[in-house]
Amino acid sequence: xxxxxxxxxxxxxxxxxxxxxxxxxxxxxxxxxxxxxxxxxxxxxxxxxxxxxxxxxxxxxxxxxxxxxxxxxxxxxxxxxxxxxxxxxxxxxxxxxxxxxxx
Amino acid sequence: xxxxxxxxxxxxxxxxxxxxxxxxxxxxxxxxxxxxxxxxxxxxxxxxxxxxxxxxxxxxxxxxxxxxxxxxxxxxxxxxxxxxxxxxxxxxxxxxxxxxxxxxxxxxxxxxxxxxxxxxxxxxxxxxxxxxxxxxxxxxxxxxxxxxxxxxxxxxxxxxxxxxxx
Numbered sequence: 678x679x680x681x682x683x684x685x686x687x688x689x690x691x692x693x694x695x696x697x698x699x700x701x702x703x704x705x706x707x708x709x710x711x712x713x714x715x716x717x718x719x720x721x722x723x724x725x726x727x728x729x730x731x732x733x734x735x736x737x738x739x740x741x742x743x744x745x746x747x748x749x750x751x752x753x754x755x756x757x758x759x760x761x762x763x764x765x766x767x768x769x770x771x772x773x774x775x776x777x778x779x780x
Numbered sequence: 781x782x783x784x785x786x787x788x789x790x791x792x793x794x795x796x797x798x799x800x801x802x803x804x805x806x807x808x809x810x811x812x813x814x815x816x817x818x819x820x821x822x823x824x825x826x827x828x829x830x831x832x833x834x835x836x837x838x839x840x841x842x843x844x845x846x847x848x849x850x851x852x853x854x855x856x857x858x859x860x861x862x863x864x865x866x867x868x869x870x871x872x873x874x875x876x877x878x879x880x881x882x883x884x885x886x887x888x889x890x891x892x893x894x895x896x897x898x899x900x901x902x903x904x905x906x907x908x909x910x911x912x913x914x915x916x917x918x919x920x921x922x923x924x925x926x927x928x929x930x931x932x933x934x935x936x937x938x939x940x941x942x943x944x945x946x
Contacts, residue, residue: 681784684898692889701803703878731829734901736912739834746841747928751935753846757853758943764857
């Protein structure tokens with residue numbers, strides 16, 4: 678049932694999704710959009726994991742997706758807390774206006 | 781063209797279009813709601829890949845948790861005036877550089893994925909994956925499971941500490 682669609686299709690879709698996420702990380706200035714793009718990239722990797730796991734007939738790949746999701750949840754919580762603290766301190770969420778460490 | 785093709789292409793279209801919406805839309809809240817459709821489409825693809833547990837986890841963790849956090853972040857950090865002086869993207873030079881880097885990554889990934897002759901196991905019969913994943917979590921990957929739990933605890937305590945108004 679699952680092998681009606683070839684594995685390459687899932688991999689290509691995941692590559693496209695990862696590339697779109699990369700564009701977002703590299704071009705947007707808003708820190709929250711950069712977060713969303715990172716989530717897109719994580720989803721692309723998860724899709725690859727699940728694709729390989731299903732075509733291998735093995736559950737371990739899905740387990741790794743589970744761990745990636747828990748790390749993504751931790752990352753989102755910490756990242757948004759940092760963005761909130763940044764907004765409180767500097768009144769901006771644009772990453773190029775935060776240049777305290779640049780000289 | 782059978783039902784699997786139609787479902788796959790439908791979800792793939794949802795994923796790609798809404799991911800492009802996340803990255804290229806001008807308004808922040810539009811990006812956040814496009815992300816909802818991306819997560820939903822990826823969850824549909826998981827179901828198509830016979831990964832029921834991961835699909836439900838995707839909906840509960842990503843849509844129910846991370847997306848709500850992101851929307852709170854959007855609402856708490858957007859400027860009250862709503863007038864954005866500058867555009868939401870970087871300059872021309874950065875655009876060109878980002879285009880080059882992205883094109884390299886895309887070409888590399890697509891060539892790599894399509895040039896390899898992937899082998900696949902014979903199709904297993906359709907059963908639930910929950911039992912297998914639970915067994916693996918409690919036996920072979922028990923340490924990783926505990927480490928992930930501690931990581932989440934530490935991350936949430938740290939997030940509360942960072943975001944607290946002092």
